[in-house]
Ligand SMILES: Nc1ncnc2c1ncn2[C@@H]1O[C@H](COP(=O)(O)OP(=O)(O)O)[C@@H](O)[C@H]1O
């Protein structure tokens with residue numbers, strides 16, 4: 001791969017006050033002295049983001065050029081912008097940043113496996129974003145830094161606002177990826193998550209070219225070296241469930257699966273803080289300390305103690321911290337091939353079984369479907385749960401066609417005989433508004449049984465609407481919780497809700513015309 005040393009970027013990298021790979025304490029000092037954030041009682045700094053408190057998928061574009069044109073799956077997710085528009089905006093952003101008193105540069109890596117890692121740099125207007133980048137990506141050793149040659153660059157100018165009429169963007173906010181120039185341009189939004197998710201999108205383009213499956217999942221490993229993956233869209237429980245006192249954490253969000261096994265793409269976690277408690281999520285709670293970044297979390301004015309129940313800025317409050325802040329991790333974040341793969345869904349209809357064991361064909365069906373409910377906060381404009389089908393449980397981040405990733409996953413599941421489960425961390429006892437969210441302790445118990453292999457030959461009963469095999473006993477979980485219908489008082493309402501969801505599955509799957517008949521046939525049994 002060629003090194004990025006474009007003239008435009010040089011204007012930033014030669015800025016007279018470019019702070020290069022500052023240490024955590026140095027960045028914290030900058031954040032506090034520039035009033036970008038405040039110190040909290042936990043030791044973490046807290047920053048707020050203003051208007052954009054979540055990702056803004058409608059503002060994301062990929063530059064359509066001869067490098068990527070034939071590979072990218074163009075459409076509503078991968079919107080195209082032309083090269084000329086990109087270049088003009090790129091120049092404006094550079095001119096804007098050049099005038100700033102100080103800039104921050106982080107050089108590091110995406111990808112914990114040295115064989116597959118991508119050397120990246122992030123250039124920030126804000127010190128707090130630079131601290132975020134430092135904690136979320138992989139920090140180089142002094143030796144690695146000496147020889148570091150960035151192969152992709154994020155330029156983040158949150159206070160620069162685009163003019164859609166002139167700049168060809170959708171709004172004042174933009175997240176633009178150029179595979180040709182190997183640059184990501186971010187402007188108009190202060191939500192730090194865009195920085196990590198845009199690099200993830202780039203990895204989802206680059207890794208499959210090297211026959212590595214990139215995945216929107218968390219991962220951990222048990223005492224026997226048994227690896228588990230947890231796929232899921234935002235809010236389904238990747239971060240929460242991968243932090244497990246009995247299993248070492250590999251990573252909470254983005255992984256690659258190579259011929260050597262799985263590796264984390266990142267070096268840190270980005271946990272939701274809404275209703276965070278030491279009792280329910282002790283590892284995450286205790287990971288929030290000096291060097292961590294709290295985003296949009298409300299603090300008591302005097303004591304500076306975070307109030308994780310306060311959602312007045314957003315429900316998508318976040319904590320960014322390095323993996324090392326979790327006490328049981330794998331370091332470096334690489335491990336073997338997955339024994340168990342869990343698809344997480346937060347079903348707000350309350351009708352999908354809390355856990356079901358999938359056949360290989362069902363696994364492919366559900367991977368392509370990627371059903372969940374979008375929960376409030378993470379994406380702009382979502383204020384209550386919305387049923388959504390997001391292929392591969394991560395379509396906002398996938399530049400290639402979903403079938404590309406699905407084929408690779410299918411081959412790997414065959415090759416390594418991974419067991420696959422569908423776990424509903426969403427509603428029980430009724431749909432959103434009537435029922436409630438599945439108890440975290442029950443989900444943890446179900447996940448444990450699955451990972452211990454206890455459910456592989458367990459007695460099951462088939463759900464007559466979805467055709468999913470539900471175990472009838474799971475230690476630590478009341479039997480009636482395992483069968484959604486049994487948790488609903490109003491059985492007719494259950495039937496209506498389940499049938500409606502089944503039809504959504506069928507309608508969504510129509511677009512996968514290329515899928516084999518074996519896969520098409522294992523969707524919900526119910527059809528109207
Ligand atoms: N049964 C459950 N399983 C998983 N998470 C749950 C459950 N009930 C409530 N939650 C909450 O839902 C959120 C899951 O979010 P998170 O783990 O950050 O998802 P992701 O990493 O997939 O975006 C957390 O705030 C967690 O406390």
Ligand SMILES: C=C(OP(=O)(O)O)C(=O)O
Nearest residue numbers: 055193233234235270378
């Ligand atoms: C940071 C994000 O990831 P997740 O919610 O999956 O943790 C996001 O989707 O913006």
Ligand SMILES: [Mn+2]
Nearest residue numbers: 238239253270
């Ligand atoms: Mn997460």
